[in-house]
Amino acid sequence: MSLQWWQGPCQPLDHVARGKAETRQQQLTKPAGSLGRLESLAIHLAALQGRERPSLDKLSIAIFAGDHGVVAEGISAYPQAVTGQMLANFVTGGAAISVLARQLDAALEVIDLGTAEPLPPLPGVRHLQVGAGTQNFARDPAMTLAQAMICLEAGRDCIQRARASGCDLFVGGEMGIGNTTAAAALACWLLSCPASELAGPGTGLDGAGVAHKARVIDAALALHRAQIDGPLQALIHLGGFEIAALTGAYLAAAQQGVAVLVDGFICSVAALLAVRLNPGCRDWLLFAHHGAEPGHVRVLQALEAEPLLELGLRLGEGSGAALAVPLLRLACALHGQMATFAEAAVAERPS
Amino acid sequence: MSLQWWQGPCQPLDHVARGKAETRQQQLTKPAGSLGRLESLAIHLAALQGRERPSLDKLSIAIFAGDHGVVAEGISAYPQAVTGQMLANFVTGGAAISVLARQLDAALEVIDLGTAEPLPPLPGVRHLQVGAGTQNFARDPAMTLAQAMICLEAGRDCIQRARASGCDLFVGGEMGIGNTTAAAALACWLLSCPASELAGPGTGLDGAGVAHKARVIDAALALHRAQIDGPLQALIHLGGFEIAALTGAYLAAAQQGVAVLVDGFICSVAALLAVRLNPGCRDWLLFAHHGAEPGHVRVLQALEAEPLLELGLRLGEGSGAALAVPLLRLACALHGQMATFAEAAVAERPS
Structure with missing residues (x-):
């Protein structure tokens, strides 16, 4: 059987957007990792949507x-x-x-x-x-x-x-x-x-x-x-x-x-x-x-x-x-709208 | 120590509202129990709020x-x-x-x-x-x-x-x-x-x-x-x-x-x-x-x-x-807004 339409390539993930989203997550005013699965979800959605701050409005x-x-x-x-x-x-x-x-x-x-x-x-x-x-x-x-x-x-x-x-x-x-x-x-x-x-x-x-x-x-x-x-x-x-x-x-x-x-x-x-x-x-x-x-x-x-x-x-x-x-x-709203440590003047580093 | 304010009675649950909510759940257009935990949650909220169809707007x-x-x-x-x-x-x-x-x-x-x-x-x-x-x-x-x-x-x-x-x-x-x-x-x-x-x-x-x-x-x-x-x-x-x-x-x-x-x-x-x-x-x-x-x-x-x-x-x-x-x-929206089998003319009983 010849090549079928579904065998064509899938869209690649955007690793630049993923990297930016990872960096952003680390700067938000919360202990690193404290939003659990929601953090990795937001980062994955950033890679899928090709933007640092993904959204799921539609x-x-x-x-x-x-x-x-x-x-x-x-x-x-x-x-x-x-x-x-x-x-x-x-x-x-x-x-x-x-x-x-x-x-x-x-x-x-x-x-x-x-x-x-x-x-x-x-x-x-x-x-x-x-x-x-x-x-x-x-x-x-x-x-x-x-x-x-x-x-x-x-x-x-x-x-x-x-x-x-x-x-x-x-x-x-x-x-x-x-x-x-x-x-x-x-x-x-x-x-x-x-x-x-x-x-x-x-x-x-x-x-x-x-x-x-x-x-x-x-x-x-x-x-x-x-x-x-x-x-x-x-x-x-x-x-x-x-x-x-x-x-x-x-x-x-x-x-x-x-x-x-x-x-x-x-x-x-x-x-x-x-x-x-x-x-x-x-x-x-x-x-x-x-x-x-x-x-x-x-x-x-x-x-x-x-x-x-x-x-x-x-x-x-x-x-x-x-x-x-x-x-x-x-997860997208938290990722996109939370303040960073710098923006909120909150101490970032563990004491 | 004398009786403190927090030792006073808590509000009782409304068993009439709970019963009505249970009956309603059984009539909605879905297999019984297929909404899992959301069904019992809606029923419990009905008992707490004293109404067959609870809501959590506020x-x-x-x-x-x-x-x-x-x-x-x-x-x-x-x-x-x-x-x-x-x-x-x-x-x-x-x-x-x-x-x-x-x-x-x-x-x-x-x-x-x-x-x-x-x-x-x-x-x-x-x-x-x-x-x-x-x-x-x-x-x-x-x-x-x-x-x-x-x-x-x-x-x-x-x-x-x-x-x-x-x-x-x-x-x-x-x-x-x-x-x-x-x-x-x-x-x-x-x-x-x-x-x-x-x-x-x-x-x-x-x-x-x-x-x-x-x-x-x-x-x-x-x-x-x-x-x-x-x-x-x-x-x-x-x-x-x-x-x-x-x-x-x-x-x-x-x-x-x-x-x-x-x-x-x-x-x-x-x-x-x-x-x-x-x-x-x-x-x-x-x-x-x-x-x-x-x-x-x-x-x-x-x-x-x-x-x-x-x-x-x-x-x-x-x-x-x-x-x-x-x-x-x-859970409240599903409980309150889904059609009943009778309203939607869907066969209720297993064949």
Whole structure:
């Protein structure tokens, strides 16, 4: 296969801006290191944004939604119709991410990549309808190569729109009944581990439900393994439309120089897939939280990610990332607005 | 001794409001429990505020500052003059908490309880000058009973002002070179453990400095132990003016029905002291973060506290609590503004 768009180079970090930010941190009126993780975050954002004092005023959130054929195997606690119902809830303002977007003054895009039952047009939703949900990967590949390419490009297009609007930080979210099963299957392939280590309750399976989900995933891995020669084929055989779009968005963000805040388990699997497709994108990915889904910690470890929050979240929709945005903004405000020892005439040196 | 003001009853929680908030949480358009800690926080705030949908619009921050005679023992990395210099930095807007107060639209009070060198009046600072710092508790009791009472009342007065202004949430902060030594000594007495388990680097001691600090604390505990018959005497012998004021503020907040968000190690020691003086205040105390000071985790355990953040913070000034405020506000916004399953016509029951 010829070179794909996502294999192109990612934006380099600005080491001059990073150096200036490091120097500034040392001059602020506080004991060195006393703001902990917020100091290194501000310095990293300076390197990403190419300015001594970064800012995250302009936040773009995009929710990618799609249905999953594997729901036919009885792996979700909720009916598949909820995917479409929640798309309406996102744009009418009643969903968690809708509330968070308002509170954070963020732009919110909602992208329908394909529900099992096609929806009537919803004002405010971009309906791409790549397919009537994915195929049941317990029997067939989840999607075609063409569908995967459309979804990856949908993520890229979203980043282009965000960047055109002056976006300082991108948050991707997902909605899709059954998508923890697809994400766990992908993670099993990417991390070479059995489903028992990564399958979790998702929206609310009991112990027997989780065991069944793990059996479905292990059987699918056995079915498809011979056809999977790399991360793109893993995505095609085991993934979901929204996972593919998130992967494309993360890759495009790194190529276009937009910092990303990654949400929970499903987004982290998309991030791991993105890093496998183009390792240069890793620097552009910040991680928001340790979620409650048991596979999340393993995926974060593989990414060498140290998320900011651990609150037992397992909602998705980008909600965990949105909740971490104020911390990043406050890290930037402290970095940019605190007085230096010289400005405040405070004794700098230990006695 | 006759009954003291802080021994009076704390405001009871509103169980009707709590019940309504619990019911509301179950009806919101998300899998039950998927917002993790934020759900129980919103419900607890409903019980504290006596309304189904709590809010934290009006935030009051007060910084209590005082010097410590024990600095003569060489237990701090910074010169004592920094306490006064930072008081000026707080009100001119260059300190971390000044930046955070602006970003959070909070009222910021700065209260000088007594610096070693009395300061010229600083516009915006309340100068109480209870003493020229505490006495060196390596030799003498840190303060008199009368000084302790004035400081406890200074905290109470601060809460009365906050409440009069309609405060929804109170954050106390502290500044005082040497105050991790006083806080560690108090914690050693309250938890009956040696200083080696609770003394830490504070603003930046090295290993030898921490060992010296622990020896100073152990010697002081040996010196004063026979005179300490309870938490008030522990405060008098080992505490600090700002620690006493924080303790008074926490006690008064619980009595007057103002929710409190507790900052780091020193504030948590004041909170533990408050709980020992009046156990009923515990319900009103929320805890913001696990700080980097090693004694903090032990104090939090004794309080059965589960802080929201763990970011390696060790600045004080109330900064760690301020950083957690957006999470509490977002928890309230989600609780109050998300649609219910019925409102959004989303399928509620698992399939």
